[in-house]
Amino acid sequence: MKKRLTVLCAALALALAACGGTAGESAPPAAAATPSPAVLPVTVKYGISNSWDALMPYNSVSGSNYARMVYDKIYDRLAYVHADGTLSPRAAKSWESADGGYAIVFHLDERSAFHDGTPVTAEHWARTFFLMTDPACPTLGRGNFAGLVGTDEDGCRLEGEPFGAEAADPYTFKLTFQDPVIPEDFLLEKNREFYVLPTHRLEGVDPAEIMEQALWLDPIGSGPCKFVSELPGSQIQLAANPKYPLGAPGFDYLVITVMDKANLLTALIAGDLDYYAIGGSVSAEDADVARSHGLEVLPGTVPNTFYELMLNNKTLPDAQLRRAVELALDKELLCLQSSQGLGQVTGSYVVPTSVYAPQEKTAAIRDTEEAEALLAKAGYDGRTFTLACTSSRAGLAALMQQNLAEAGIRVEIETVDSATLFAGMSDGIYDMAIASHTPNALPLWFVESRFTEGNNLFHVADLSPYQALISAVRTERDQPARQALVEELDNLLAQERPFIPLWFSTALHVQSPTVTGIDYPSASFSNENVWDWVKR
Numbered sequence: 168m169k170k171r172l173t174v175l176c177a178a179l180a181l182a183l184a185a186c187g188g189t190a191g192e193s194a195p196p197a198a199a200a201t202p203s204p205a206v207l208p209v210t211v212k213y214g215i216s217n218s219w220d221a222l223m224p225y226n227s228v229s230g231s232n233y234a235r236m237v238y239d240k241i242y243d244r245l246a247y248v249h250a251d252g253t254l255s256p257r258a259a260k261s262w263e264s265a266d267g268g269y270a271i272v273f274h275l276d277e278r279s280a281f282h283d284g285t286p287v288t289a290e291h292w293a294r295t296f297f298l299m300t301d302p303a304c305p306t307l308g309r310g311n312f313a314g315l316v317g318t319d320e321d322g323c324r325l326e327g328e329p330f331g332a333e334a335a336d337p338y339t340f341k342l343t344f345q346d347p348v349i350p351e352d353f354l355l356e357k358n359r360e361f362y363v364l365p366t367h368r369l370e371g372v373d374p375a376e377i378m379e380q381a382l383w384l385d386p387i388g389s390g391p392c393k394f395v396s397e398l399p400g401s402q403i404q405l406a407a408n409p410k411y412p413l414g415a416p417g418f419d420y421l422v423i424t425v426m427d428k429a430n431l432l433t434a435l436i437a438g439d440l441d442y443y444a445i446g447g448s449v450s451a452e453d454a455d456v457a458r459s460h461g462l463e464v465l466p467g468t469v470p471n472t473f474y475e476l477m478l479n480n481k482t483l484p485d486a487q488l489r490r491a492v493e494l495a496l497d498k499e500l501l502c503l504q505s506s507q508g509l510g511q512v513t514g515s516y517v518v519p520t521s522v523y524a525p526q527e528k529t530a531a532i533r534d535t536e537e538a539e540a541l542l543a544k545a546g547y548d549g550r551t552f553t554l555a556c557t558s559s560r561a562g563l564a565a566l567m568q569q570n571l572a573e574a575g576i577r578v579e580i581e582t583v584d585s586a587t588l589f590a591g592m593s594d595g596i597y598d599m600a601i602a603s604h605t606p607n608a609l610p611l612w613f614v615e616s617r618f619t620e621g622n623n624l625f626h627v628a629d630l631s632p633y634q635a636l637i638s639a640v641r642t643e644r645d646q647p648a649r650q651a652l653v654e655e656l657d658n659l660l661a662q663e664r665p666f667i668p669l670w671f672s673t674a675l676h677v678q679s680p681t682v683t684g685i686d687y688p689s690a691s692f693s694n695e696n697v698w699d700w701v702k703r
Contacts, residue, residue, distance in 0.1 A: 208419040209702045211682055214435070214443035216428035218400045223383040224362045225299050225306045232605075232693035235359050236444055237423065240405055240697055242362035242388035243287070245273060246354045247696065250469040250688035251520060252608025254354055257413065258287070258363065258389070259340070262354075268347035268644055270331075273340040278412040281365045282393045289334035289341075294366035296332035296342075300324035304374040311360040316343045320621075347642045355609050359693060363389060391698045392421055401425055417684070417701030435677060436460045441702065446690035447677040451507035454675045463678040466509070469520050470606060470671035471691040473613070474505065476567075477592050477600040480665050481626040482552070489664040491541035492599075495574035496567060497533045498669055505563050506672035513668045515657050516606075516613040522646075523610040523653045530668075538574040551577040552598035555588045560601050567601070595626055605692065606671065610640055610653045614660070625665040632659060 219234040221227045224242055227234040243258040259273040279287040296315070299306045302323040312322035316331030324330055331343035342353075365387045369377060386394050391413070392405035402424045407416040426434065431443040432453050446467070449457060454464040476492070483489050502510040514530040517523050556564040564580045571578050578599065583591065591597045606612055617624045618633040627633070636656040643649040660666075676687035684699035 209417075210420040210422055211418045211700065211702050212439065212441045213421055213423045214426055214431045214440045215423055216426065216431060216444065218425045219403070221383070222386045222394070222397065223378060225308060225364075226378045226383070227307055230308055233444070235693040236695065237403060238362055239359070239390070239693065239695060240392040240421065241386055241390050241394055242364075243279065243390045244358050244362060246358050248355060248358055248689065248692065248694050249686070250467070250471075250692060252355060254351060262350050264348075264350055264644075265341070266343065268349070268642075269345075270341055270343040271348060271350045271353060272335065273342075275338040275340055276412045277338050278410075279389050280410060281367075281389045282387045282408065283365070283368075285365065285367055287363055287389045288337045289339055290337070291366050292340045292363050293332045293334045295362075295364045297324070297330060298364070298366065298369065298374060298377060300330075301374040304377050308360060311357055314344050314346065314348075316345055347644065349644060352609055355607055356612070365389075391416055395420070411698055414698040416697050417699075418682075421697065432457060432677065435679075436462065438681075441681045442679045442685065444690075445693075446674060446685075446687040447679065448674040448691065449677050451509060451675065454677070457677045462680060464675050465678060465687070466675055467673040467688050467691060469673065469688050469691075470511070470518055471674050471688075472603050472672045473516065473518075473606040474502075474510075474601070474603045474669040474672070475516070476667040476669060477602050477625065478664070478666050479592065479595055479598045479626050480628065481595055482598045484628070485545040486663045487541040488545040488547055489667070491538040491545065491547070491574065492571065492576060493531050493664055493667045494534045494538040494541070495571050495576055496667070496669075497570050498530055499533075501563060501566055501570075502670040502672075504566060505560075506670065509675065510670040510672040512670045514661060516660070516666075516668050517610065517653065517657060518606045518608055518612075519671060521608045521610070523608075523650055525654060525657055530670075533570075535574040538576075542575060547576070549575075549577060551579055553581055553596075554578040555581045555583055555591055555597040555600040557585055557588060557601075558582050564601060593622075593624060607692070610649065611637060614656070615641070617666075627665050633665075 215233060215236065217231065217233040219237040220229050221234065224238040245257060245259045247255040247257045249255065258275060258279055260276050262271055262273045265272045275287070275289055281287060296312065298304055300309065300312045300318055300322055309322035312318055313320055317325050317328040319325060333341050335341045368382055368387065372380060391408050391411040393408050395404040395406050397403045402422065405421045407418055409415040431440065432449060434440040435443060436457070449464065457464050478489055498512040502512050511519060512530040513519065515525050517525060554564055554568065561582055568578050568580060581597065588600050592600050604613065615637055616622055618627065618630050618637060620630065623630060636652060636659065640649060640652045640656060643652055674691055679685060681703050683701050683703060686696045689696065
């Protein structure tokens with residue numbers, strides 16, 4: 168907590184009198200008091216390359232990490248998630264499983280208060296969930312509530328049924344689920360999606376009109392920073408919350424400014440920024456520039472990006488053909504070209520630092536002869552496949568095209584934007600696509616949402632083997648048994664190869680020259696500990 172000195176002045180005449188003077192002498196005239204210098208506010212200048220799209224956390228069209236970075240400061244989350252998947256208290260002091268694994272009980276921090284001074288209670292949390300699951304409320308991202316008792320598959324609350332979010336007492340918040348849930352898994356997956364709202368300001372409001380309230384133009388949260396002002400799409404000014412239970416930030420104001428990504432490091436070097444988003448991430452090439460200007464650059468400790476080659480299992484229907492594609496790829500070369508030495512090739516979607524990581528599994532080594540043999544067994548007729556990529560990965564796609572051609576697999580590249588790429592894979596337009604994702608330590612972080620009837624992204628003909636193992640992993644609470652199930656699922660994926668894991672990469676973090684206390688690895692996951700930041 169930033170400390171300030173207070174200057175106390177006494178009248179000079181009184182001081183002389185106290186020291187004693189010669190009788191009959193008149194005291195000398197008091198010297199004029201010297202005014203104290205004005206104390207200027209301490210401002211942290213924060214750069215971000217994309218804008219938030221709403222100040223109401225359940226009304227973000229993009230659902231992007233850039234919006235979450237703003238919400239993370241104005242509003243409060245239940246826990247703080249570290250880069251390695253461990254958890255620390257935030258709005259909740261502690262939590263535990265209940266009702267045979269079907270419920271989680273959160274014990275809230277009694278010191279938490281909204282920025283208008285109103286104490287945050289379990290009723291605020293329960294009411295937030297109740298309002299956001301109302302079918303009439305135009306909540307975006309409502310699917311995050313699906314699985315709670317009393318909700319349908321879209322996360323809408325079912326009228327007349329018990330609802331799985333309740334205030335057990337003023338500071339005990341209970342969630343009850345349709346299937347068993349492990350508390351730590353729930354928080355790792357959903358923590359960044361849930362924020363407590365000032366529901367005392369929404370009493371009597373029609374759920375259909377909640378998103379239209381003036382409250383969201385001057386929002387009130389309970390997070391470590393208070394809203395001050397906004398230039399939509401350009402800049403937002405926040406003030407430190409001195410009463411935040413985890414500690415008052417060591418600054419007065421936090422000013423978040425949107426600027427071109429290419430200018431972030433330049434602005435940091437010039438002193439126009441104190442820090443920039445995504446943990447001050449920098450490429451290996453730009454890291455040398457940063458060092459040349461006296462800035463310290465440290466490597467991340469946990470992978471923050473997972474690369475995969477998405478496959479259309481309908482147009483590549485034989486597992487031997489899909490495995491041939493993997494064997495044709497020179498993953499080491501591709502990884503080096505893409506991650507500039509900061510990547511680790513993989514044969515699994517499971518994060519290598521996770522407790523669930525396969526113990527002795529290595530990535531398939533390139534073998535074009537074996538790939539050709541598998542192609543012959545699969546009856547590959549020489550057809551040309553489409554390989555979709557974004558413009559930033561055109562060079563990577565060209566290398567893949569060359570790798571595949573050397574094994575006799577023909578592809579043509581289609582360069583599209585990210586939304587078109589995923590829509591095209593979902594619609595079955597493309598045969599392959601290069602994609603990347605932000606991983607986490609959960610054993611099902613990648614596969615659970617991609618092997619469902621409603622989101623069969625890889626167009627797998629028979630989902631049942633995957634769904635059975637995914638369900639078993641999700642509900643198993645014994646750690647060794649769960650690890651064994653994850654290994655079994657990973658082996659099935661390696662045999663069938665519905666998608667091809669490529670590599671995990673870590674980030675390089677430029678250290679702020681003016682702000683201490685930043686948790687850089689965790690910041691890569693839109694999760695920033697601003698209550699520990701101190702502007703020097």
